Amino acid sequence: MRKIRKLLRRLSALLHRRRLQRELAEDMAAHREMMPPERRRNFGSTLLFQEQAADHWGWTWLDHLRQDLAYGSRQLRRSPGFTLTAIAVLSLGIGVNLAEAHIFNAMFHRLELHVRDPGSLYWFSNVTPQRSRGFSLPEIEFYRRNNTVLSAVIADSGMPAVFLAQDSQSLRPDAVSGNYFGELGIAPAYGRLLDEQDDQPGSPPVAVLSYDFWQNHFGGDPGVVMRIIRLNDKPVRVVGIAPLPFSGIRAFPNLWIPLSQYAYLTGSNKLLTDYPAMQMFGRLKPGVSPEAARQQFRSLTAALRKQQPERVEANQWVQLQPAGMSIDLSPRNLAELLLPVTMILMVLLVLFSACANLGNMLLARGLARRREIEIRFAVGAGRGRLIRQLMTENLMLAALATLAALVLGKLAALLFLRIVGDNNGAGLRIVTDWRIVLAAAALALGATLAFGLAPAWQMVKGAPQATRARRMLVSVQVTSSCVLLILSSYFTRSLEQGFRTAAGF
Numbered sequence: 001m002r003k004i005r006k007l008l009r010r011l012s013a014l015l016h017r018r019r020l021q022r023e024l025a026e027d028m029a030a031h032r033e034m035m036p037p038e039r040r041r042n043f044g045s046t047l048l049f050q051e052q053a054a055d056h057w058g059w060t061w062l063d064h065l066r067q068d069l070a071y072g073s074r075q076l077r078r079s080p081g082f083t084l085t086a087i088a089v090l091s092l093g094i095g096v097n098l099a100e101a102h103i104f105n106a107m108f109h110r111l112e113l114h115v116r117d118p119g120s121l122y123w124f125s126n127v128t129p130q131r132s133r134g135f136s137l138p139e140i141e142f143y144r145r146n147n148t149v150l151s152a153v154i155a156d157s158g159m160p161a162v163f164l165a166q167d168s169q170s171l172r173p174d175a176v177s178g179n180y181f182g183e184l185g186i187a188p189a190y191g192r193l194l195d196e197q198d199d200q201p202g203s204p205p206v207a208v209l210s211y212d213f214w215q216n217h218f219g220g221d222p223g224v225v226m227r228i229i230r231l232n233d234k235p236v237r238v239v240g241i242a243p244l245p246f247s248g249i250r251a252f253p254n255l256w257i258p259l260s261q262y263a264y265l266t267g268s269n270k271l272l273t274d275y276p277a278m279q280m281f282g283r284l285k286p287g288v289s290p291e292a293a294r295q296q297f298r299s300l301t302a303a304l305r306k307q308q309p310e311r312v313e314a315n316q317w318v319q320l321q322p323a324g325m326s327i328d329l330s331p332r333n334l335a336e337l338l339l340p341v342t343m344i345l346m347v348l349l350v351l352f353s354a355c356a357n358l359g360n361m362l363l364a365r366g367l368a369r370r371r372e373i374e375i376r377f378a379v380g381a382g383r384g385r386l387i388r389q390l391m392t393e394n395l396m397l398a399a400l401a402t403l404a405a406l407v408l409g410k411l412a413a414l415l416f417l418r419i420v421g422d423n424n425g426a427g428l429r430i431v432t433d434w435r436i437v438l439a440a441a442a443l444a445l446g447a448t449l450a451f452g453l454a455p456a457w458q459m460v461k462g463a464p465q466a467t468r469a470r471r472m473l474v475s476v477q478v479t480s481s482c483v484l485l486i487l488s489s490y491f492t493r494s495l496e497q498g499f500r501t502a503a504g505f
Helices: 002-015 017-034 037-042 046-057 060-078 080-111 137-146 180-184 211-218 259-266 290-307 331-368 370-378 383-420 434-460 467-500
Strands: 121-127 150-158 162-164 169-171 173-176 206-209 228-231 234-241 255-258 279-284 317-322
Touching: 060 080, 060 383, 080 331, 080 383, 080 434, 121 290, 137 150, 137 279, 137 290, 150 180, 150 259, 162 228, 173 259, 206 211, 234 259, 255 259, 279 290, 290 317, 331 370, 331 434, 331 467, 370 383, 370 434, 383 434
Parallel strands: 173 255, 206 234
Antiparallel strands: 121 279, 121 317, 150 173, 150 279, 162 169, 206 255, 228 234
């Protein structure tokens, strides 16, 4: 109870701080007037009494923070040239990093499973010591009929590119089983999605468009639903639009058709029946562990080997793993991870160079503020208080630069996607979500420490010229710039040779 009363008293003091300070000043003035004239000069420091009273009221750090923010904003307004230059330099360094963060965020967001109960959905593959492959349609039907651990089996087959008759644009379709959308728990954005009836032999040819392809190619026109389009010069009716953010499982097609219409569009059904190129997904029943499913599928594979030895190799088994995309850190894929790591290091070097440049600017500005620092030392300010004040100013600069960098980074990411193209609208979506805001806050805090701590320390030490610190910052800036130029020249030459190399077709 005592702690609650103390907390309420401190809250009241925080909310009525100005009134308490005014009443304290009036009380001290009244006591001073009541004292004999010869004792008034021994009354003491009124500022010291106010500080002691503030310590008793509690939460003085909030009051100090308010004072630092007010003082810092006045200092930045007094030097608009420095402030705008610092914001421009730092926003460029942070903005390049946020542009890359936007792109990586869009890629990871695209790889997430936006389906019902993703934890119970697994991807199955045939594995031998030499390779991994998919399934043929008869294999999937065998496993669907004979397993007791899955509540549903979903088939998904990539297809050769089809062409939209209106403009000869090649599209990436997926042929899926009729229970595909229903088992994944997907609701349509417009119209309806594929169902079991659409996957029956003799059903009319229908298709569902992805949301991004519908937006980019048809302008988001709802009237395209129930309209007939021509794929490979064959009529297909569009029955619905898939919703955002769903874009498929482990593939990002422009449209989906039923498996029964594979031969209708391609002219052959051999890829489904004779070649193990299909993907199989299954949803585990409640209470069934992945290990139990593995054991049963080993037994089913042995049974299938006896029935159809031409389809199953002697040392083949079925492997299952979560259906969501994952990063493969095996040695064969380390080379593929080298490029994004290199890009991350490059954009971080841009930020380091910007921080070194801004640190030099702050050291130079310290010369103009030398007299201010000396006066504040003379009236009793400690080094810790001054460093906190200077770092508050630096944090305000970083905050303003980060706000500009959020806009700059998003525009740069959109420009990058426009330059490299977006694969027929399969769709990376640049969205500023909590991940980007968190990355921006982390970059702002790191940049504040990188460019502000050393200059602040040099200023309160009474050595604003800080020749050694300035030489170090210049060395960092020159080194990072040289590394960036070397890496950029290598990337530019590789890109130029890639354009010059004949593809052979």
